[in-house]
Amino acid sequence: MVKLTDVARLANVSIATVSRTLNGHSTVDKELADRVRAAAAELGYRPNVVARNLRRRGTRVWALVLTDITNPFYTALARGVEEFASANGYAVLLGNADEDSAKERRHLSAALEEQVAGIILASRYATTDLSTVLAAGTPVVAVNQQLDATVDSVVADSDGGARRATEHLLDHGRTDIICISGPADAETATTRAAAYRRAMTDRGLSADVRHTAYDTAGGLAAARELLDDGTPVDAIFAANAAIALGVIEALQERHITLGRDVALVCFDDPPWSRIVDPPLTVVAQQPYDLGTEAAKLLLGRIRGEGPSSPVSIQLSTSLVVRQSCGCPR
Numbered sequence: 001m002v003k004l005t006d007v008a009r010l011a012n013v014s015i016a017t018v019s020r021t022l023n024g025h026s027t028v029d030k031e032l033a034d035r036v037r038a039a040a041a042e043l044g045y046r047p048n049v050v051a052r053n054l055r056r057r058g059t060r061v062w063a064l065v066l067t068d069i070t071n072p073f074y075t076a077l078a079r080g081v082e083e084f085a086s087a088n089g090y091a092v093l094l095g096n097a098d099e100d101s102a103k104e105r106r107h108l109s110a111a112l113e114e115q116v117a118g119i120i121l122a123s124r125y126a127t128t129d130l131s132t133v134l135a136a137g138t139p140v141v142a143v144n145q146q147l148d149a150t151v152d153s154v155v156a157d158s159d160g161g162a163r164r165a166t167e168h169l170l171d172h173g174r175t176d177i178i179c180i181s182g183p184a185d186a187e188t189a190t191t192r193a194a195a196y197r198r199a200m201t202d203r204g205l206s207a208d209v210r211h212t213a214y215d216t217a218g219g220l221a222a223a224r225e226l227l228d229d230g231t232p233v234d235a236i237f238a239a240n241a242a243i244a245l246g247v248i249e250a251l252q253e254r255h256i257t258l259g260r261d262v263a264l265v266c267f268d269d270p271p272w273s274r275i276v277d278p279p280l281t282v283v284a285q286q287p288y289d290l291g292t293e294a295a296k297l298l299l300g301r302i303r304g305e306g307p308s309s310p311v312s313i314q315l316s317t318s319l320v321v322r323q324s325c326g327c328p329r
């Protein structure tokens with residue numbers, strides 16, 4: 001069995017340097033860290049995950065790293081995580097990545113340095129590199145988006161929800177339906193756009209997807225471009241509520257009546273969706289429950305429970321019909 005001392009000897013560094021490098025500490029000199037990782041790879045070193053987990057069980061802190069805390073969806077998700085963690089004797093450190101991959105990496109590195117018991121990550125990027133975190137033996141649960149890394153995940157049924165939303169608009173006789181989705185490198189955005197495309201092509205209609213940022217400014221810019229470029233449009237499916245809010249602003253600028261001239265359905269059900277005029281038809285997710293389920297998975301991993309392979313949980317979504325889709329009050 002390869003030990004830290006073996007790695008330290010081959011890399012010609014101290015055991016402390018090996019330990020700090022393999023635990024993700026950012027203070028290690030890059031040249032030394034590269035030597036340590038090369039030596040570990042050459043020797044086939046694997047961390048003693050059991051021993052590390054035993055130590056971490058005494059650490060009563062989790063890290064929760066979110067992509068955008070200003071989004072009410074993530075606020076509700078964070079509450080689900082925190083309340084479950086608190087009920088089980090853990091505190092939660094919150095990191096907001098602002099959809100910035102470099103900022104996300106800094107939060108993950110800080111979590112390792114603090115030797116948190118585990119991490120719940122809501123990332124915008126499916127390609128987020130978790131190799132250092134996993135090498136350190138820290139349990140990770142992805143929430144709201146599945147990652148390329150082999151970790152547990154809890155997601156909503158984006159595919160089914162997007163298809164139901166599109167079919168609802170089609171059943172109203174709308175045929176020029178445009179999808180304004182999130183960034184093309186976000187798994188939730190591509191999944192919802194793909195479900196919309198299938199619903200359109202199944203009815204013999206062409207699909208038109210516009211990718212933009214997952215925020216109100218992105219929705220506003222995409223809707224303005226759509227409304228000004230001469231594209232026929234009688235309905236819009238927005239991939240989240242922030243985008244939908246930008247769409248509503250663009251329609252108001254042009255004195256286009258929501259629900260009559262252009263129908264609108266979106267993912268998410270924020271508090272304001274019931275008080276806009278007309279009220280917004282939405283695909284409701286369960287962000288609080290997403291957070292709670294992610295927290296349950298993380299606690300199980302910290303306790304050494306669950307199967308050896310990653311667990312993936314998908315929560316249902318539901319279409320909440322109001323009037324922005326053209327339905328009567």
